Amino acid sequence: MNDFDYLGEGEVYLDAACQSLRPRPVIEAINSYYTEHNSCGERVKYKWGVETDEKVEATREKVLKFLKLSGRKYTVSFTLNTTYGINLILSQLKADCFKKVMTSEIEHNSPFLSTMAFSERTGLPREVMKRNEDGSIDVSAYDFADAVVVINCASNFDGRKLVNIKEVVKAVHKAGGIIIIDAAQAMAHSSDILHGVEPDAICFSAHKLYAPSLGVIVWRDELATKMDVGFVGGGMVDDVKIDSYLLSAEGKERRYTRFESGLQAWGEIVGLGAALDWLDKLPKSAWKNLEANTKELYEFLAGSNKVHLVNSKPNPTMSFYVEGLDSHLLGSALSREDIMARTGYFCAHYYLDHVLHLPPLIRFSLGLHNRPEDIEKVKKVLAKII
Numbered sequence: 003m004n005d006f007d008y009l010g011e012g013e014v015y016l017d018a019a020c021q022s023l024r025p026r027p028v029i030e031a032i033n034s035y036y037t038e039h040n041s042c043g044e045r046v047k048y049k050w051g052v053e054t055d056e057k058v059e060a061t062r063e064k065v066l067k068f069l070k071l072s073g074r075k076y077t078v079s080f081t082l083n084t085t086y087g088i089n090l091i092l093s094q095l096k097a098d099c100f101k102k103v104m105t106s107e108i109e110h111n112s113p114f115l116s117t118m119a120f121s122e123r124t125g126l127p128r129e130v131m132k133r134n135e136d137g138s139i140d141v142s143a144y145d146f147a148d149a150v151v152v153i154n155c156a157s158n159f160d161g162r163k164l165v166n167i168k169e170v171v172k173a174v175h176k177a178g179g180i181i182i183i184d185a186a187q188a189m190a191h192s193s194d195i196l197h198g199v200e201p202d203a204i205c206f207s208a209h210k211l212y213a214p215s216l217g218v219i220v221w222r223d224e225l226a227t228k229m230d231v232g233f234v235g236g237g238m239v240d241d242v243k244i245d246s247y248l249l250s251a252e253g254k255e256r257r258y259t260r261f262e263s264g265l266q267a268w269g270e271i272v273g274l275g276a277a278l279d280w281l282d283k284l285p286k287s288a289w290k291n292l293e294a295n296t297k298e299l300y301e302f303l304a305g306s307n308k309v310h311l312v313n314s315k316p317n318p319t320m321s322f323y324v325e326g327l328d329s330h331l332l333g334s335a336l337s338r339e340d341i342m343a344r345t346g347y348f349c350a351h352y353y354l355d356h357v358l359h360l361p362p363l364i365r366f367s368l369g370l371h372n373r374p375e376d377i378e379k380v381k382k383v384l385a386k387i388i
C-alpha cells in the first residue's frame with residue numbers, strides 16, 4: 003500500500019501488535035500540527051489554538067463513532083498508553099465500593115500487574131479467571147458481586163478474543179461489579195467485538211491503531227462516582243482557593259479532564275483523528291489482503307511439524323516456537339534478512355511461561371501494511387532456516 007511507501011525494499015515488519023506502522027496521512031497530520039498550528043489546546047484563544055481545539059474535539063467524537071458508543075453516556079480522555087489508563091483508573095477507585103478484583107490468565111502484564119497493585123493498595127482479594135481455548139469466560143464459574151474486573155477482549159500472543167464479551171459484561175453489571183476492558187489488541191483489527199457492549203471503561207493504545215503514541219480511556223460517566231480524585235494539576239479545574247479546588251469534570255462539558263491533568267499530546271491526538279479517518283476510508287481490499295496474508299502465513303506454520311503454534315486458528319497475531327531452535331536466535335537470524343519479529347513472552351509471562359510452560363516464543367503480528375511478497379519472503383527464509 004502506498005501509504006507505507008517509506009518501508010525499504012525487502013523490509014518486512016511483523017511487529018504490528020506492539021506498534022502498527024503509521025500511514026503517510028497520519029504522519030502528515032502530525033507534521034501539520036507542528037508546522038501549522040503548534041499550540042496548546044483548551045486554554046489558547048489565538049487562531050492556532052482554535053484549530054487545535056477543533057481537531058482534538060473531533061478526535062474524541064471519532065473515537066466514540068469508531069466504537070459505536072454514545073457521547074451521552076461515555077467520555078473520551080487521553081493519556082499515555084493502555085497501561086497508564088488502566089493504572090490511572092485502578093489507582094483512584096474507592097476501595098469501599100468493591101469486594102474483590104478479577105482478571106484473567108491470558109492478560110498482558112498491564113492488567114495483570116495493575117490488578118496486583120490494586121489488591122495490595124486496597125487489601126481486597128484478587129482472582130485470576132481461566133479463559134477457554136476460544137477466549138471466552140465461563141460466567142457461571144465466577145462470582146462477580148461488587149467486583150472490579152479488568153480483562154482483555156483480544157490477546158497479544160494469539161489474538162484470542164473474549165467471544166462472549168456481552169455475556170461477561172452483563173453478568174458483571176448484574177452482580178453490581180464494574181468491568182474495564184483492555185482493548186489494546188482489539189482496536190486495530192477486531193474492534194467490532196466491542197460494538198453493542200457497554201463496559202465501564204475501555205482502555206487502548208493509539209500506537210497499535212495506526213496512530214501516534216497515545217493512550218485512550220473511554221469511560222462511562224457513572225464510573226466517576228466510584229472514584230476518588232488522586233492525580234491532579236493544570237487543565238482540570240474551574241476555580242482554585244488557598245486549600246481547595248473545583249474540578250471542571252464536575253460538569254458534563256469538560257468531563258474528560260478528570261483523567262487529563264497537565265498539557266496533553268495535542269499533535270498525537272490530531273494524528274489519532276487522522277488514523278481513524280484513514281481506517282474509515284480504507285477499501286475492503288485492504289482487509290481482504292490482511293486476511294489472505296494471515297491465512298497464508300498461518301497455514302505455512304501449521305503445516306510444519308517442527309513448528310509449535312500457540313494459536314488454534316489464524317489471526318494476524320501468531321506465536322510459536324520451532325523445535326530445537328532458540329527463538330531469540332531465530333529472531334536474530336530473521337532480522338539479518340530484514341524480517342522484524344518479536345521474541346520472548348511478550349509481557350504475558352504468567353500464562354505462556356507458568357501455565358503453558360512454553361519456551362520463549364517468536365511472534366509474527368501482521369498489519370495492513372504487509373504485502374503478499376512479505377509473506378512469501380518469510381516463508382522462504384523460514385523454510386531455509388528450519
Ligand SMILES: Cc1ncc(COP(=O)(O)O)c(C=O)c1O
Pocket residue numbers: 019020083084085086110112113154156157158184186187207
Ligand atoms: C493486550 C495488551 N494489553 C496492554 C498492552 C499494553 O500496552 P501499552 O504498552 O501501550 O500500554 C498491550 C501491549 O502490547 C497489549 O497487547
